[in-house]
Amino acid sequence: MKKQFYTLLLLSATLVSCQKDTEVGPMIAENITVPEITNPSTGSTVEITETNLTDTVKIKWKEADYGVTTAVNYNVEADLASRHFSQPISLGSSSNNQLAIVMSDLNKKLLDQLQLPENQASEIELRIGASINNQKLVISQIVKLTVTPFKAIIEEPTIPEPVRLWVPGGYQGYKPAEAPKLTDIGDGKFEGYVYISSGTDLKFTSAPDWNHINYGYASDGKLSTDGGAGSMSVDKAGVYKLEANINDLTYKITYISTWGLIGTATPGNWDNSTAMTYNANKDEWSKTLNLKAGALKFRANDGWDINFGPASSGDLEGELIQTNDAINITADGNYTVTISLNKASAPYKYTYTVQKN
Numbered sequence: 339m340k341k342q343f344y345t346l347l348l349l350s351a352t353l354v355s356c357q358k359d360t361e362v363g364p365m366i367a368e369n370i371t372v373p374e375i376t377n378p379s380t381g382s383t384v385e386i387t388e389t390n391l392t393d394t395v396k397i398k399w400k401e402a403d404y405g406v407t408t409a410v411n412y413n414v415e416a417d418l419a420s421r422h423f424s425q426p427i428s429l430g431s432s433s434n435n436q437l438a439i440v441m442s443d444l445n446k447k448l449l450d451q452l453q454l455p456e457n458q459a460s461e462i463e464l465r466i467g468a469s470i471n472n473q474k475l476v477i478s479q480i481v482k483l484t485v486t487p488f489k490a491i492i493e494e495p496t497i498p499e500p501v502r503l504w505v506p507g508g509y510q511g512y513k514p515a516e517a518p519k520l521t522d523i524g525d526g527k528f529e530g531y532v533y534i535s536s537g538t539d540l541k542f543t544s545a546p547d548w549n550h551i552n553y554g555y556a557s558d559g560k561l562s563t564d565g566g567a568g569s570m571s572v573d574k575a576g577v578y579k580l581e582a583n584i585n586d587l588t589y590k591i592t593y594i595s596t597w598g599l600i601g602t603a604t605p606g607n608w609d610n611s612t613a614m615t616y617n618a619n620k621d622e623w624s625k626t627l628n629l630k631a632g633a634l635k636f637r638a639n640d641g642w643d644i645n646f647g648p649a650s651s652g653d654l655e656g657e658l659i660q661t662n663d664a665i666n667i668t669a670d671g672n673y674t675v676t677i678s679l680n681k682a683s684a685p686y687k688y689t690y691t692v693q694k695n
Contacts (some may be wrong), residue, residue, distance in 0.1 A: 454487050
């Protein structure tokens with residue numbers, strides 16, 4: 339009787355086991371048919387522009403066949419053609435046979451994730467991965483295409499050239515069109531720093547020729563608009579600050595023996611300037627020296643009649659203006675300090691740079 343009981347028990351367990359096996363469901367095919375991209379095709383071109391950013395591009399494919407009826411997840415990947423999917427990104431996923439991507443979203447992925455150059459054509463590759471519950475992954479064929487991501491080009495506003503006076507003279511062959519210029523600083527006043535290399539006479543003209551208003555010498559400090567008037571003169575070669583007031587018909591010429599550095603950051607503190615060296619070819623003054631953490635300004639002729647500071651004290655390069663503020667040097671070290679007092683081109687400002695070596 340016991341033997342019959344154990345036999346029945348074993349048979350029952352076998353039947354239960356067989357029943358569980360049948361509950362697993364249909365088996366996945368051994369030879370899975372991979373997805374096949376049908377759109378876009380190899381050689382296609384996608385150019386993203388400002389006008390099509392809201393359009394939609396569709397990637398389509400033939401579905402993978404696992405031999406069973408079950409949900410399949412598709413992931414669309416892209417990479418640079420040169421990388422051969424060593425660093426792919428995902429363009430999106432889908433549970434059917436297509437993926438729709440808004441151009442602006444595609445553009446962002448191309449620029450930010452693939453880091454393609456903006457407004458330039460690049461070759462990329464697409465592929466589609468199919469899986470069931472993140473298993474049984476199969477990959478489609480690779481499609482190569484050319485894409486051009488878009489980025490708006492923001493043009494810097496054009497800075498209009500200020501009103502000028504030209505400074506022709508014997509030092510440059512009396513050629514107004516090739517002469518240095520003074521810049522309008524308001525109320526009919528003009529100023530500029532000019533290197534006069536040879537010859538001692540000069541005039542001011544309102545245009546780069548002799549056919550408009552010519553300002554010549556009336557008396558010391560006074561200008562004449564008589565075209566036959568004589569010239570102003572300087573007694574030696576060097577850098578000069580030239581000032582003219584065409585309303586009052588006055589002028590001033592100041593010889594600049596040197597520009598210097600001064601302040602608590604410099605060897606001379608606030609007591610003595612550290613002289614800079616003028617480079618006539620570059621039309622700039624510079625000095626390489628050791629500075630301490632502290633304040634730094636610029637002044638001419640070791641005095642305070644002509645001096646400059648920064649438009650922003652926290653910047654180590656920028657615009658020079660007449661101000662009580664100083665450049666803030668935050669760390670001791672060796673620096674090269676340069677100033678340019680040439681307003682010949684945009685942005686038409688006096689500038690400085692403080693470069694730590």
